[in-house]
Amino acid sequence: MWRWREGVRGQHEPNPITIIALGLSPTGIAFVRGWAGKGWSRHIGVFAYTPLYVTTVRGTGKVLASTHQAWTPTDKESKYKYHHSRSIILPGLLDLFPSHTHLYILTNSVKMVPSIKLNSGAEMPQVGFGLWKVDGEIASDVVYNAIKAGYRLFDGACDYGNEAECGQGVARAIKEGIVKREELFIVSKLWNTFHDGDRVEPIVRKQLADWGVDYFDLYLIHFPVALEYVDPSVRYPPGWHFDGKSEIRPSKATIQETWTAMESLVEKGLAKSIGVSNFQAQLLYDLLRYAKIRPATLQIEHHPYLVQQNLLNLAKAEGIAVTAYSSFGPASFREFNMEHAQKLQPLLEDPTIKAIGEKYNKDPAQVLLRWATQRGLAIIPKSSREATMKSNLNSLDFDLSEEDLKTISGFDRGIRFNQPTNYFSAENLWIFG
Ligand SMILES: NC(=O)c1ccc[n+]([C@@H]2O[C@H](COP(=O)([O-])OP(=O)(O)OC[C@H]3O[C@@H](n4cnc5c(N)ncnc54)[C@H](OP(=O)(O)O)[C@@H]3O)[C@@H](O)[C@H]2O)c1
Structure with a gap:
């Protein structure tokens, strides 16, 4: 079942291998909307229409997912579509985000730990x-x-x-x-x-x-x-x-x-x-x-x-x-x-x-x-x-x-x-x- 899950940077990363989604909106303003670690999700998405999609793999330098399939949001929280993707390796990018930043992933195989x-x-x-x-x-x-x-x-x-x-x-x-x-x-x-x-x-x-x-x-x-x-x-x-x-x-x-x-x-x-x-x-x-x-x-x-x-x-x-x-x-x-x-x-x-x-x-x-x-x-x-x-x-x-x-x-x-x-x-x- 597809759903949006919220995660907190620093608390919900399961291991050093972390994929992060970087979305660029059609207006060119860069923003970050998603992350997931190895085994957490097979698909990650962003809230906005994203002509460019970047994943980084931290730790091993191994590419975990080099392409992402297009997905169509299936619940009312998801307003946008993601159509195209490319993956490049940017080790350590996740560290740019302050601890406790709230991020979102769309996933159909969640192993993510939510917080209370x-x-x-x-x-x-x-x-x-x-x-x-x-x-x-x-x-x-x-x-x-x-x-x-x-x-x-x-x-x-x-x-x-x-x-x-x-x-x-x-x-x-x-x-x-x-x-x-x-x-x-x-x-x-x-x-x-x-x-x-x-x-x-x-x-x-x-x-x-x-x-x-x-x-x-x-x-x-x-x-x-x-x-x-x-x-x-x-x-x-x-x-x-x-x-x-x-x-x-x-x-x-x-x-x-x-x-x-x-x-x-x-x-x-x-x-x-x-x-x-x-x-x-x-x-x-x-x-x-x-x-x-x-x-x-x-x-x-x-x-x-x-x-x-x-x-x-x-x-x-x-x-x-x-x-x-x-x-x-x-x-x-x-x-x-x-x-x-x-x-x-x-x-x-x-x-x-x-x-x-x-x-x-x-x-x-x-x-x-x-x-x-x-x-x-x-x-x-x-x-x-x-x-x-x-x-x-x-x-x-x-x-x-x-x-x-x-x-x-x-x-x-x-x-x-x-x-x-x-x-x-x-x-x-x-x-x-
Ligand atoms: N506040 C308190 O007074 C209090 C009291 C008790 C416990 N706690 C806390 O709560 C924690 C958990 O409680 P607990 O340690 O009593 O027991 P638990 O987590 O309910 O059970 C632990 C037992 O179940 C086994 N086990 C764990 N996962 C399993 C799985 N997937 N399949 C089959 N067996 C599994 C473990 O064996 P293996 O290790 O061999 O896998 C261990 O024998 C404690 O460690 C402690 O931090 C607090």
Whole structure:
């Protein structure tokens, strides 16, 4: 299906090989209207009648498309026709355009990542890469490969214990000219033991140093629970237990105290946007009473077994973007031997999800991801395998029918995997109670 897609220069380029469309109008005024990267689109077009059409290939110098077929616009947004084309190689032309320039492509095979405009004004890629359980030994390569595959958003956290390694992957990609810092969207999270107001900034500075960057694009409160401070020299990441074994020791910090400290991160330029994760409606209502800076995003567990429609309604009404984590449901939790994750039908193997995928020639993972993005959510799937990281990223080039969306939402059973009580016997930590 032909359609116009909007992209943001710097955020949606999937790899160093970039084709850019340069249109010259009949009046001779030059303007730029489109770009696409390798694998994003077979056809690119411009808004105006273009007697001359130029493509550039950056990176390899290899011509990806030397001619373009004429196309006729098929939707009402497209006012002009493109009739003739020629291609020449102009390496590096894309760099002429400032980061964050909005550009448009007409395509029938889109693998382009749209962005979500946050209430902070920032543009957040709708598809990102999750870093939980990415082993430190491979994290640098995984991040580097994910950048090469086209990911620009990385979802990290102190608790994942791999921020320094992830930062090395970023540094390598930047050094090799694959991407610039401002083209990435790096997310990190405040761990529970750093909720006391005076602990927030020092730990953010440590996390930034680990990543090797001087600001986070988005910084989230990881869980709405404050635990007693554990110094990084004692144990890092500190985990849930004060003694590293079994003791849960709360701190006295309120969410208001923590949020006020989060707001100062924005004022100091350490985070461009701030948000929350694992918050439920009651606490959000409370936070919104005193927040001087409203949370830009809410990151929650979200999959067909946990649809959370009311929470999504609230976020939408309050202008808070929602990011879904663990989009494949039990897939991420089977390795913890959680009984319900083991017993439930894996969504990736579910016959209904598979059958829906077959209709669109998509795999079950792409169906689950598209279901989430069509509900307006951002997604952050994690995969250490290059082929799957690519197929997950490329899950936006089809639309599930209303009926299929409904069928998938009908799986809802209110089943949550990611809660402390599923990992250890938490005698005093029922945070989703
Ligand atoms: N805020 C929070 O509290 C919180 C909690 C959980 C997660 N998160 C974030 O959300 C991200 C994603 O969630 P998640 O890591 O729980 O799980 P996920 O992305 O839903 O699933 C990851 C699992 O699915 C496999 N997988 C990935 N793509 C696949 C595909 N196309 N086909 C088949 N299997 C596939 C992965 O294996 P391979 O690696 O072998 O491919 C891995 O075992 C995390 O990495 C983290 O950044 C946040």
